[in-house]
Amino acid sequence: MMINLRSTCKYYTRYPKDLGPSRVIHFTSEREFIHLLHQGHPVIVAFTIKSNYTKHLDKVLEEAAAEFYPQIKFMRVECPKYIGFCMTRQKKDYPFIEMFHSPEQTNNQGRAGDPNVTKYAVKVLPYNYDVSAYGFREFFKRHNIQSSSNK
Numbered sequence: 001m002m003i004n005l006r007s008t009c010k011y012y013t014r015y016p017k018d019l020g021p022s023r024v025i026h027f028t029s030e031r032e033f034i035h036l037l038h039q040g041h042p043v044i045v046a047f048t049i050k051s052n053y054t055k056h057l058d059k060v061l062e063e064a065a066a067e068f069y070p071q072i073k074f075m076r077v078e079c080p081k082y083i084g085f086c087m088t089r090q091k092k093d094y095p096f097i098e099m100f101h102s103p104e105q106t107n108n109q110g111r112a113g114d115p116n117v118t119k120y121a122v123k124v125l126p127y128n129y130d131v132s133a134y135g136f137r138e139f140f141k142r143h144n145i146q147s148s149s150n151k
Contacts, residue, residue: 019062019063019066022065023062023065024062024065024074025076026075027075027076027077027078027082027085033075036075037100041070041071041072042073042100042101043072043073043074043099043100044061044074044099045077045098045099046075046077046095046096046097047077047086047089047091047095047097048077048079049080050080056131058076060133061076063133064136067133067137068147071146072140072145096127097127098124098127099139099143100122101122101123101124101145125143
């Protein structure tokens with residue numbers, strides 16, 4: 001019966017897919033996050049809490065991370081574990097997704113600061129497209145971001 005369903009249903013998602021090793025990076029520290037931004041690739045960050053929707057989101061992130069690796073990195077932040085980092089985003093509805101892109105060193109404007117501190121400007125775009133690999137592909141096209149898939 002499942003074989004018949006798979007062959008006739010035009011919306012069958014083909015889960016579980018063999019995506020190989022996980023390409024989703026789990027957030028452990030802000031220092032690691034900054035290091036990831038310095039690599040020059042856009043980083044899609046999913047800010048999550050435990051819920052039924054998060055299980056679906058995890059599958060979508062795994063699929064999208066496998067498709068767009070290595071040009072685009074995907075990261076998942078468990079907000080109950082890393083409250084401080086999530087609170088800096090000033091959002092109240094979870095889960096949500098944002099893209100961090102193009103870190104550029106900025107001029108040290110204003111008063112003289114610590115010479116050991118380097119300031120960077122990071123472009124942050126809220127993700128408000130369909131949560132699917134297709135949605136990510138359309139989001140990247142809309143914002144002129146080169147992804148590995150040239151379909």
